[in-house]
Amino acid sequence: MLLSAAAALLPTHAQAEEVTTFMPDLGNNDYFFGETNRSWGKVFKNVAKLDKNGDVKYIASHRSHMSHRSGGGGSGYGHRSHYSHYSSYGGGSSHYSSSSSSRRSSSSYSKPKPKTAGDYSIGDRTLKTGIHGSDVTSLTGYLATGLYINRSWIKEKEGYALYDATIASAVKHFQKDAGLPQTGVADQTTINKLKSWDNSKTTVILGTRELSYSETSTDKGTDVTELVNLLTKAGFAPDPKKIVMTSDGRTEFTKDIATAVRFFQAYNNLSVTGRADEATIKALIAKAQ
Incomplete structure (x- = not known):
């Protein structure tokens, strides 16, 4: 009798096939009838449920799915749309995961520090x-x-x-x-x-370096020429005959020039070293003005 009631609720053979996907074979199974009272109200695969009397009730929202399936030729895959929705959701989840991963990747990227x-x-x-x-x-x-x-x-x-x-x-x-x-x-x-x-x-400017005499190495340059000019203006000119010029027109800082520097330093209360240091050059420039 219960089978007759269930069959009466199915409008087509295709819909009846839907029941077998989730309903057990009732037959004369006493165990099933004994379980009816405990199973009433349960929902089977979101499509049907048993009421208190053991009758099968279809959920209204899913009848349309069955009719769609029936209209599609009764292929027996009426719930493929559910799977499709689920798959789409899963795909969205995958996209979200990818986006989250991309955001994590972007947030972990640090701009290079500006140079100090x-x-x-x-x-x-x-x-x-x-x-x-x-x-x-x-x-x-x-x-x-x-x-x-x-x-x-x-x-x-x-x-x-x-x-x-x-x-x-x-x-x-x-x-x-x-x-x-x-x-x-x-x-x-x-x-x-x-x-x-x-x-x-280099066209060396006087004061750029300290000038000194050495038997092993001698300073040469336009700054030495300028030094000789200042010594001459201050009244301490070296012997012109002992001035040595290089082939490219630079003046050598000779022993005679070093002697002239010593005389100037002694006369002006400077350290007598014979080197044209910063203090000596400043004093010479001041005298020349």
């Missing part, structure tokens, strides 16, 4: 007034080696050389000697030329 003054190597950037850093320190080293500045003229900021007006003036001086535009800015062309510069070509 100590991170720069010479040539990394164009150098000009106001800049400081390890590259400026390197630049001043080349300028000092090239006889364009005295190391005592270099000012520092945060432990690195500062590109100030003095450095800009020295760069202009070098650019003039090298035949470059005199901008006072150390661009890549200026830096490259400075690195390979032969300081015998």
